[in-house]
Amino acid sequence: MAHVEINGGPASVEAVHRVATWNYGHFTSMQVRQRAVAGLALHLHRLRDGSRELFPERAAPSERTIVELVRHALGDQKDASVRVTVVPAGSDPEGVDVMVSVSEPAPDAAGAPLRVRTVTYERELPHLKHVATLGLTYHYLAARAAGFDDALFVARDGRISEGSVWNVAFWDGERVIWPDAPQLTGITMQVLRLGLKKLGIPDEQRTLTAASLPGMRAAAAANSRCPAQPIATIGETTLPDSAEFAALLREAWRAMPWDDL
Incomplete structure (x- = not known):
């Protein structure tokens, strides 16, 4: 209730x-x-x-x-x-x-790996978590209607930025990569980066475009409801190691203490 x-x-x-x-x-x-x-x-x-x-x-x-x-x-x-x-x-x-x-609390267990599509869209004032959510909801619903699970946004200059209500993390086989583009710097993303640093796992922000996707081994969505939701495909690109990558991110999530209210 x-x-x-x-x-x-x-x-x-x-x-x-x-x-x-x-x-x-x-x-x-x-x-x-x-x-x-x-x-x-x-x-x-x-x-x-x-x-x-x-x-x-x-x-x-x-x-x-x-x-x-x-x-x-x-x-x-x-x-x-x-x-x-x-x-x-x-x-x-x-x-x-x-x-x-x-x-009610939301279960943080990951669901089945997501199939997402890219769409050109930039939120207004993307660095703010503001209440103007019509655009992102529209693209999420449109992706669902087209047979996908969600949408990954690409800026007008071609840079991958963020998901509808989540940040996206990639794995290239050596390090965790976060898109360098206008986006909301999510709290879960920040906690994960601190956890990765604590575990000694390299991560960085890098400009990513559609041309970068074939070089990625895995991807995961991260938000307050689920810190590591595997992504199976982005458009035509298959990401074979996403389940293992999500497990790595969860290890980083567990490495950080929670704060008492």
């Missing part, structure tokens, strides 16, 4: 309607396990930076306030999916409202 609070109180129909109608804000999504979060500080920094960019004239909530609001919305729950959304305040022209949504 979903539970929604705004600024620590019950979310009224009027408040939720205002948020949906205004449709201007940013958010972060996280999985909570035993009241701990992977990369909690990174989530808080994302919210801070998003508020500074989208609401430069408004006072942003402190990181401590965000954590207190998440704790309050969780109540007695130890495991949950949590989304924190920051929007302009309805009653205060100099403030913001913080909406915390709590729902």
